[in-house]
Amino acid sequence: MEAGIPLNWVLALSAVLFSLGALGVLIKRNIIVMFMSIELMLNAANIALVAFSKAHNNLDGQVIVFFTMTLAAAEVAIGLAIIVALFRLRRTVDADKATLLRW
Amino acid sequence: MTLKVLFLLVALGAVVGAIGMLSSPNPVHSALFLVWTLFCVAAVYLLLGAEFLAIVQIIVYAGAIMVLFLFIIMLLNLRRDEFGDDPLPRQWGWGLILSGLLAVILISVAGAALTLRFAGDPLALTPIPELARMLFTKYLLAVEIASLILLIAMVGVVVLAKRPKEGV
Numbered sequence: 001m002e003a004g005i006p007l008n009w010v011l012a013l014s015a016v017l018f019s020l021g022a023l024g025v026l027i028k029r030n031i032i033v034m035f036m037s038i039e040l041m042l043n044a045a046n047i048a049l050v051a052f053s054k055a056h057n058n059l060d061g062q063v064i065v066f067f068t069m070t071l072a073a074a075e076v077a078i079g080l081a082i083i084v085a086l087f088r089l090r091r092t093v094d095a096d097k098a099t100l101l102r103w
Numbered sequence: 104m105t106l107k108v109l110f111l112l113v114a115l116g117a118v119v120g121a122i123g124m125l126s127s128p129n130p131v132h133s134a135l136f137l138v139w140t141l142f143c144v145a146a147v148y149l150l151l152g153a154e155f156l157a158i159v160q161i162i163v164y165a166g167a168i169m170v171l172f173l174f175i176i177m178l179l180n181l182r183r184d185e186f187g188d189d190p191l192p193r194q195w196g197w198g199l200i201l202s203g204l205l206a207v208i209l210i211s212v213a214g215a216a217l218t219l220r221f222a223g224d225p226l227a228l229t230p231i232p233e234l235a236r237m238l239f240t241k242y243l244l245a246v247e248i249a250s251l252i253l254l255i256a257m258v259g260v261v262v263l264a265k266r267p268k269e270g271v
């Protein structure tokens with residue numbers, strides 16, 4: 001019996017968080033909250049990466065998490081700018097009311 | 104043993120925060136619940152001994168990204184009827200079924216990793232100099248590309264968020 005946290009517990013947490021993020025994208029209609037759910041899914045993937053990095057005693061996984069965070073920052077900036085542009089155009093953040101690919 | 108209890112508490116906190124994010128009708132509350140979840144994820148990193156990533160998680164995610172979210176929510180200043188959140192019952196049902204299925208699949212995969220064990224001392228901290236050396240040798244090209252992506256994102260945000268000129 002070892003003292004550490006079992007790896008599959010960490011992976012289960014990652015799986016549950018990812019599924020909750022997917023649930024948010026499926027059931028929410030507010031684009032901002034859908035976007036937050038995507039962030040949650042990215043975080044779930046990061047947890048799995050860190051856990052495997054620790055399990056294999058290999059730092060590559062943590063470097064990849066570092067890059068994921070960088071990309072998440074860029075993604076959030078662009079995504080929120082698109083949401084602001086959409087709101088200026090349509091006065092709504094409801095995904096169901098933004099189905100036309102033109103103005 | 105205490106480590107396991109601590110992990111269970113933190114994991115419970117993260118899941119409760121995620122559920123709170125999905126169930127609150129107000130996007131500001133959703134954002135604050137997500138901040139809580141991100142803090143719990145940082146705690147998970149700490150428990151796994153990845154202390155550098157835990158700090159970066161708090162600074163970048165909980166600090167910068169979520170503040171950006173809150174900024175935008177307050178900038179748009181939505182009225183209650185503009186939240187756009189009254190999910191159709193059918194949407195709820197299918198969403199729950201599909202994401203439940205996804206959870207079952209992913210957790211069974213996690214269960215399959217039972218034989219894999221943490222190598223070495225699980226609480227050993229990550230050697231940060233080693234991490235930095237890898238970033239600037241093995242992953243040097245990736246660092247350059249990431250910096251380029253951040254630059255492009257910055258320019259893109261300015262272009263996207265600029266008010267269009269009259270008559271264009």
